[in-house]
Amino acid sequence: MHLTETISSNRRSILRGLAAAAVTSLTAPALAAESLPAQPTGTAAAIATDKAYWAAVKGLYAVTPDVVNFENGYWGIMPEPVRREFIRQSDMINYQNTFYARQRAGADFEAVRAKVAEAVGAAPDEIALTRGATEALQLLIGGYNRLKPGDGVLYADLDYDSMQYAMNALKARRGVDVVKFDIPEPATRQAVLDAYARAIEANPKTRLLLLTHVSHRTGFVMPIAEIARMAKARGIDTIVDAAHSWGQIDFRVGDLEADFVGFNLHKWIGAPIGVGFLYIRKDRLADIDRDLGDEDFAETDIRSRVHTGTVNFATVLTVPMAVALHQQIGAAAKQARLRYLRDYWVSRARGFRDLEILTPDEVGSYGAITSFRLAGKTSKADNEAIVVKLRDSHKVMTVRRAGVAKGQCIRVTPALFTDEADLDRLVEALAVVTGTKTG
Secondary structure, eight states: HHHHHHHHHHHHHHHHHHHHHTTSSSOOOOOTTTTSSSHHHHHHHHHTTTTHHHHHHHHOOOSSSSSSOTTSSSSOOOOOHHHHHHHHHHHHHHTTTHHHHHHHHHHHHHHHHHHHHHTOOOGGGEEEEESHHHHHHHHHHHHHHOOOTEEEEEEEEEEHHHHHHHHHHHHHHHHHHEEEEOOOOSSSSHHHHHHHHHHHHHOOTEEEEESSBTTTOOOOOOHHHHHHHHHHHHTTTEEEEEEHHHHHHOOGGGGOOOEEEEEEEESOOOOOSSSSSEOOGGGGGGOOOOOOOOOOOTTTGGEEEEEESSOHHHHHHHHHHHHHHHHHHOOHHHHHHHHHHHHHHHHHHHHSSSEOSSSSOOOOSSSSSSEEETTOOOOOHHHHHHHHHHHHHEEEEEEOOOOOOTOOEEBBBOOOOHHHHHHHHHHHHHHHHHSSSOO
């Protein structure tokens, strides 16, 4: 066969495959991983240590062998079934192009929205898709319209940087007073509740409070429902940053007892980068302005609170597969496994020389993420040097985090593909870095 005939034949095969894929651009996802065993049962400890099950889960991921990655808080690696679905959807979009966008995308996106709403425990008309939690929270904070000049807004040092910026911007935008306070260190559930109580008491004009469910700085899990109830009793609304929590922690949106929440789908749910959603409780929609006067949707439609223009269609269309795999593995099982992985390395490293663990062992106050600091090493340069040594000398990837009131720290974030051997390498590296062991 001549080269031109080969190319033509290959082209026809590719087009046939694309055409077949295009017929069902968004069907109910097939079983995300047919080889995955049934969810383990029993106690949380039994679930978390089921070696056969978690080895099968690890097999869903293709991960670089060049470094052991403990920087999984940035975004989540797509499991292979999700990655393949993303490629399939990308091919379909590239093949059908605007014909698909004009004819079918609207209905498909609505199906995605319904799937996400069902999974998180909301009504479809209480959520709107965004390009991530940052966008969702910026829209909620900037669009919150119940503030008047002289009111106060409140946030803490552990809240995400971009959300702090958005709260600070309310001073010029709404004429309010902006107050920041520090979470105690080391944090405990009761100490945090007391800190919020003091901050609210000290700022009686507060009308809006930013809360972060799982801190990206230290991994501390805030008692959101209790704080939200405390705030509501004083006439204060809460906006909750759940960027890191859904998929790492087992909960549904109603458990937070908050009316406004921003979520990610590309962190612990494992969707492609660039998708999240905001939640507004149905009877509170009027308290968030339309996004720059959006007129594509009715003012009574939550989708008018988000206007981002053309999005990555394939990213959105892949969300159902990511959610299906999240549900197949099981939220409770994921939570148990991630807490076990965290406990495994922390319990072995806690006594190392000068090692300060910033995240408590208190039940319910942590998930996968834990941060540490070496005594007296609080600067950017100090912590960056440790990150570099762990990476270059020990092939262990971590990340420096700033913004904690008592000084910078280093974040360690395992993932579902992490196993005990990976954690042993981390512990060995920390033993050397702290001077507990020569190496």
